[in-house]
Amino acid sequence: MGETLGAHVFRAKQIAGDFEARFGERPRIFHAPGRVNLIGEHTDYNEGYVMPAAIELGTFVAASPRTDRRLAVHSMQFDESCEIEIDAARPRGDWTDYVAGVAVMLERAGFRIGGANLLIASDVPLGAGLSSSAALEVAVAMALAPGPVEAPALIERRTLAKLCQRAENEFVGVQCGIMDQFIACHARAGNLLMLDCRSLEYAYVRLPGGVKLVIANTMVRHDLAASEYNKRRAECAMAAAYFGKSLRDVKLSDVDGAAMPDLLRRRARHVVTENARVLEARAALERGDLRAFGNAMYRSHASLRDDYEVSCAELDALVAMARDLRGVHGSRMTGGGFGGCTISLVEERHLDEARRALMRVAEVYVSSPAGAAVEIMDF
Numbered sequence: 541m542g543e544t545l546g547a548h549v550f551r552a553k554q555i556a557g558d559f560e561a562r563f564g565e566r567p568r569i570f571h572a573p574g575r576v577n578l579i580g581e582h583t584d585y586n587e588g589y590v591m592p593a594a595i596e597l598g599t600f601v602a603a604s605p606r607t608d609r610r611l612a613v614h615s616m617q618f619d620e621s622c623e624i625e626i627d628a629a630r631p632r633g634d635w636t637d638y639v640a641g642v643a644v645m646l647e648r649a650g651f652r653i654g655g656a657n658l659l660i661a662s663d664v665p666l667g668a669g670l671s672s673s674a675a676l677e678v679a680v681a682m683a684l685a686p687g688p689v690e691a692p693a694l695i696e697r698r699t700l701a702k703l704c705q706r707a708e709n710e711f712v713g714v715q716c717g718i719m720d721q722f723i724a725c726h727a728r729a730g731n732l733l734m735l736d737c738r739s740l741e742y743a744y745v746r747l748p749g750g751v752k753l754v755i756a757n758t759m760v761r762h763d764l765a766a767s768e769y770n771k772r773r774a775e776c777a778m779a780a781a782y783f784g785k786s787l788r789d790v791k792l793s794d795v796d797g798a799a800m801p802d803l804l805r806r807r808a809r810h811v812v813t814e815n816a817r818v819l820e821a822r823a824a825l826e827r828g829d830l831r832a833f834g835n836a837m838y839r840s841h842a843s844l845r846d847d848y849e850v851s852c853a854e855l856d857a858l859v860a861m862a863r864d865l866r867g868v869h870g871s872r873m874t875g876g877g878f879g880g881c882t883i884s885l886v887e888e889r890h891l892d893e894a895r896r897a898l899m900r901v902a903e904v905y906v907s908s909p910a911g912a913a914v915e916i917m918d919f
């Protein structure tokens with residue numbers, strides 16, 4: 541934790557320098573984390589359970605106020621700048637929509653924001669399923685929000701998360717659930733967050749010391765990803781309509797006995813068994829049983845591959861590889877699928893070995909569960 545904050549301050553100093561060179565002023569700097577989902581995949585839009593953790597990769601937004609009602613924005617990742625009129629913002633179909641969308645939704649929620657110069661610098665790989673989008677939204681929202689958005693004000697953080705989700709749903713036009721924005725706003729270092737996507741009730745579950753989150757990025761994202769995601773949502777809606785209730789409330793015995801097309805049955809079975817696996821994983825973690833937790837991860841992967849059909853050869857190969865490594869408790873694809881990343885839970889004493897093996901075929905990031913979005917002070 542201390543180490544992470546130290547690294548953040550170091551990066552913040554650099555970014556402040558870049559900001560001053562570009563805008564000629566000293567900025568305030570905000571940081572929001574990316575995230576990885578340990579278990580509970582494709583359950584969020586079915587009012588189910590998820591269990592993500594924030595990671596040590598995140599997005600920095602440096603900001604200074606302007607006297608007009610414009611946002612002058614520069615992204616280091618795209619090496620592009622843009623100007624947004626807060627009162628006339630329309631979607632353009634590019635990265636600037638994430639920034640404009642947050643500004644628009646803040647205003648719509650009744651927060652009066654002012655113009656700002658913004659510099660965006662991120663360590664999260666874009667489009668890899670580690671939620672660079674929510675990290676960007678939340679860091680921008682904190683930078684633009686009037687007044688302090690501080691850790692103890694949980695109600696404010698929940699509002700912030702919802703508002704950022706709305707920006708992505710309604711302005712960017714991506715039908716994401718609430719998980720990514722919620723974890724960016726509520727994460728606690730050293731903990732996974734168990735979230736009920738229906739009630740937004742949540743609980744922290746401590747990850748025992750001596751284990752690391754090891755993320756392996758396939759570096760592929762198959763073209764199918766977006767269209768298949770929409771298809772799965774539609775299939776789940778059809779299955780729910782068949783049962784006359786949310787898949788969250790469907791029992792496995794209902795699924796097995798249902799006279800419905802096999803494809804819909806398998807989709808429903810994934811959601812129903814995945815929710816059960818999240819509860820099981822939580823209980824396992826609470827009694828310190830990493831083996832049982834890891835086992836639930838492996839079964840989650842199999843279900844995503846066989847019943848939900850959102851895995852791909854690259855993801856399957858990485859999970860199979862992790863499974864054969866020493867010190868790996870569990871491994872699975874994480875995120876929407878068809879590329880992106882796997883997440884493995886690895887004993888620290890076998891970390892180098894595991895990392896070296898996975899690095900031969902993937903880009904690897906190692907993290908402990910990180911903390912929530914913050915303003916970085918004293919840089």
Ligand code: ADP
Nearest residue numbers: 615617635662666667668669670671672673676
């Ligand atoms: P993920 O959230 O898994 O990384 P998404 O497709 O949801 O993938 O979001 C990625 C998009 O978010 C990028 O294509 C870009 O439009 C926007 N984005 C994220 N980070 C940045 C950044 N640092 N600068 C500009 N745009 C960004």
Ligand code: MG
Nearest residue numbers: 671672673674
């Ligand atoms: Mg995203």
